[in-house]
Each structure stands twice: as structure tokens, then as C-alpha cells.
Amino acid sequence: MSHLMDCKHNTELLSQSQDRPLTWRERMAMRMHLMMCKGCRNFEKQLAIIRKAAQELTRKL
Amino acid sequence: MSAIDPDDLQQHRSYLLRYAILQLRDPHLAEDAVQETLIAAIEGRSKFTAQSSLRTWLVGILKHKILDMLRKRAREPQLNVAEGEDENELVDALFKENGRWASPPQTWNEPEQAMENAHFWEVFEQCNRHMPLNSARAFMMREFMEMTTDEICQELSISTTNCWVILHRARLALRECLDLNWFGNAR
Ligand SMILES: [Zn+2]
Numbered sequence: 001m002s003h004l005m006d007c008k009h010n011t012e013l014l015s016q017s018q019d020r021p022l023t024w025r026e027r028m029a030m031r032m033h034l035m036m037c038k039g040c041r042n043f044e045k046q047l048a049i050i051r052k053a054a055q056e057l058t059r060k061l
Numbered sequence: 062m063s064a065i066d067p068d069d070l071q072q073h074r075s076y077l078l079r080y081a082i083l084q085l086r087d088p089h090l091a092e093d094a095v096q097e098t099l100i101a102a103i104e105g106r107s108k109f110t111a112q113s114s115l116r117t118w119l120v121g122i123l124k125h126k127i128l129d130m131l132r133k134r135a136r137e138p139q140l141n142v143a144e145g146e147d148e149n150e151l152v153d154a155l156f157k158e159n160g161r162w163a164s165p166p167q168t169w170n171e172p173e174q175a176m177e178n179a180h181f182w183e184v185f186e187q188c189n190r191h192m193p194l195n196s197a198r199a200f201m202m203r204e205f206m207e208m209t210t211d212e213i214c215q216e217l218s219i220s221t222t223n224c225w226v227i228l229h230r231a232r233l234a235l236r237e238c239l240d241l242n243w244f245g246n247a248r
Contacts, residue, residue: 006160008152015229019203019210039165046236049172053185054204056176058080058120 004033010040014047065106065115070099073116077123083189084127084201094126101126124206128216131198151234166236169244181243188238196231203228 003009010033013026022030034041077098081091101122102109109118157163175181189197199217202208208216214224 003160007162007165008156008160011233012225012229015232016225018232019225019228037165039162042166042168043236046166046169046239047232049169050232050235050239051204052172053176054200057083057182057185058205060182 003029005036007033007037007040010034010037011043014040014044018047018051065102065109067103069115070102070119073119074099076116077119080120080205081123081127083186083205085130086190086194086197090130094123094130097126098123127206131216151237152230155233155237166240167245169240172244175243184243185239188235188242191238192231192234196227196234199224199227200231200235 010030013022013030016022017030034044074095077095078091081094082088085091085094098119102119105122109115113121155163189200192200199213202213202216203210210221210224210228213228214221217224219227
């Protein structure tokens with residue numbers, strides 16, 4: 001629970017969810033945090049945009 | 062009879078070059094990688110089947126050349142010892158002592174529209190180039206070359222955990238850069 005309001009830790013989880021499957025516990029902690037934190041919800045969307053842009057770029061070059 | 066005409070190869074040259082520059086960040090090395098790719102393509106043209114597009118096939122060869130060069134460069138003395146510090150500084154600046162955002166990310170408006178805009182892509186490439194080298198290298202491997210983290214760890218001889226940390230820093234840096242130079246301007 002100590003990490004619950006920790007955006008720094010939560011962004012690590014959000015980022016790692018693009019690289020590995022998170023554990024159940026991590027996913028729960030992440031969802032709880034996201035419910036309460038608009039900044040991290042925006043960060044989550046932006047990670048998806050960045051990934052999409054990276055994939056798009058190789059097609060665009 | 063080969064299905065490939067050397068003129069066709071030349072048509073893809075500028076794409077391959079930009080792809081290589083993005084990864085290698087060195088126009089001369091990139092030029093070499095592309096040259097080797099085109100030579101390998103001509104030598105191996107009998108292996109090309111029309112099942113994949115010519116560009117996809119060429120990029121496949123180029124990826125191997127880029128990896129070879131990154132490997133060679135990794136064996137050379139490292140100049141970027143101080144980089145880890147820079148990257149930590151960024152993370153420290155983004156979050157407060159208690160782990161909360163120093164300045165929480167705001168909504169990015171109309172990302173789909175941005176991706177239709179040529180200027181957005183200039184900014185995006187610039188932001189990729191300005192990432193710290195270690196971050197950029199891992200990020201490129203992950204997002205552009207679509208390698209798994211395991212493959213990247215092996216390639217860079219780092220632990221899996223370290224790999225996640227580096228990728229995360231890359232994304233934070235890229236997010237900041239795009240926010241500052243593109244999405245933030247619209248607000
Ligand atoms: Zn948060």
C-alpha cells in the first residue's frame with residue numbers, strides 16, 4: 001500500500017506493462033492508482049500514443 | 062532470373078538511410094549500413110520471394126547490419142558513463158520527493174491529427190535524437206525494431222531489470238519532449 005499514491009512507481013508499472021506481463025498484484029495496484037490520479041491516466045494514454053507513433057514512423061520514413 | 066532490379070533497390074535507399082540514421086545516429090555509419098545492405102541484397106537476390114514486399118525484405122537485412130554495427134560499437138570503449146546521471150536527473154525533476162508528479166501530465170489533444178502532420182514527425186524524430194544515447198538505443202530496439210526485452214538485454218549485456226528502467230526513462234524523456242515541443246503548444 002505504501003506505493004499507492006506514488007506516481008513515480010506507478011509510471012514504472014505503466015511503462016513495464018508494455019514490456020512484460022504484470023503480476024496480478026501489480027495490475028491491481030496500478031488500477032487503484034489510476035482511478036485516483038488524472039496525471040497518470042494521461043500518462044497511460046500518452047504511452048500508447050508514443051508506441052503508435054513509433055510504429056507509424058517506420059512506415060513514414 | 063532474379064526478381065530484383067538494382068534500380069528498384071536504389072528507390073528504397075533514402076528510406077533505408079533514414080531508418081539507419083534513426084538507429085545509429087551517425088550518418089556515416091548509417092551510410093555504410095545501407096551500402097552493405099544493398100550489396101547483400103544484390104548478392105542474395107535469389108532468396109527474395111515476392112511474398113514479402115521488397116522494402117520489408119531490405120529492412121530485414123538492414124536490421125541485421127545495424128545490430129552488427131551496434132555490437133561492434135559496444136565493444137569499443139564507452140564514452141557515456143555520465144549518461145546515467147543525466148537520465149536520473151530527468152526522473153528526479155519529474156517527480157516530487159513523495160513520488161507525486163511535479164507537474165502532472167495534461168491531456169494531449171488530437172493525437173490522430175498530429176500523426177497526419179509532417180511537422181509533428183519532424184518533432185518526433187528530433188525528440189528521438191535528443192534522448193540520452195543508452196535510452197535511445199534500447200528504445201529503438203524495442204519500438205522500431207520490435208525486439209523483445211530479453212533480446213535487448215542480451216544485445217546490450219544488461220540485466221532485464223536494467224532494461225526496463227532504461228526503456229522507462231526513454232519513454233519519460235520522449236513524453237517530456239513531445240509535450241514541450243508539440244502537444245503543450247496546443248494548450
Ligand atoms: Zn499518479
